[in-house]
Amino acid sequence: MTSGNLSATEQAVLDEIDEKGVDFLRLQFTDILGTVKNVSVPARQAEKAFTEGIYFDGSSIEGFVRIQESDMRLKPDPETFAVLPWRDNEESAAGRMICDVINTSTGEPFAGDPRYVLKRALERASDMGYTINAAPEPEFFLFEEDEEGRATTKTNDAGGYFDLAPKDLAQDVRRDIIYGLEDMGFEVEASHHEVAEGQHEINFEYDDALTTADNVGTFRTVVRAIAAQHGYHATFMPKPIARINGSGMHTHISLFTEDGENAFHDDDDEFNLSSEAKSFLAGILEHAPAITAIANPTVNSYKRLVPGYEAPVYVAWSDRNRSALIRRPAARVPAASRIELRSPDPSCNPYLALAVMIHAGLDGMEQGLEAPDPVRENIYEFDEVKREEYGIETLPANLGEAVDALEADEAIYSALGPHIGPKFVEAKRQEFEEYIVEVSEWELERYLETF
Structure with missing residues (x-):
């Protein structure tokens, strides 16, 4: 495939599609609630996707638009092209590109696209002279499936933190997940069994914030798909089992100046944190309650955010312990100076979560907020x-x-924009109202025969 209307990167994608025998393209985007959606098209439509976009009905996506505003267009980002590390059959390969959503009536980015919300946050940082790097640590559980292929909460091992086989029986699954991630361009730094039985963590290298958000969605997709190949159900639900540790997504953030220096590092400071870093940190502490709605967006998220299970619930920061909301991890070199927000969980929309963290931190810098001790x-x-x-x-x-x-x-609410803010609040209020009128098994067991 060749065309004079394509950029060099787009042409390189077309060449790779030919070279690797890709038959179908999955054009991915993320809805407001963080669910990855995709429109599948034959690979021969790739050039059209680049030059014209692919149209779809936005009214069918939760929280996007009303029926009379339904025409949306997907604009694929060629930088995100990757061949999926699994095949539907022996002969067919599929590729993936992450897309921006365009409003067809205006030709402008769709205000309800979470990726666009993050891009606006990064533009604010750029206007202040900074780029932003981020690195998440998403945890997940592997559960066995029942005879009908439905997920159970039965773990396949009795392993604990950093355990080895025979207690950690999921090493082969994690190995195949790592191979799949590496095939899609990830640089995996480490993987290990987490604290709870059946719980795992795979850490991938930091990147710019937009790529990182893209990577979180890809990570969840790859983990689920490869776990299913092994007969397991992978879940990023924050607290699937009571009274054991839940799954978090600790998120590391750092700012860099236009000349490539880490704006968070200061050799002369007791904690090696610059005044910019401390103001950024103070901004996150200031806006922490609002950030929580985005970073911990489900009813179940708050079963994890309780004292006693290593999840942070206290709005403070520390340079040495993990009981505070924000931690300054040890840094071997100045370029590694960063802060770690420990409250997010892996059910969050990564684009929105990073966007509100960034806006909160930049707000702290603009206001000149001072971090507490x-x-x-x-x-x-x-x-x-x-x-x-x-x-x-x-x-x-x-x-x-x-x-x-x-x-x-x-x-923080205005940072979400005039579309996502109200839609997110509406969806989450409805979710909470549905939850509080339900009667749980715990209540029945405790009260039914007592009163």
């Missing part, structure tokens, strides 16, 4: 009186409180 003690061991003495607030206790905090925080 770090808390070096284990906050989990504090009683309420001591927490008040230190001025430590807690994150919202449930999805309802978090959505209230989001709506009340003008800086």
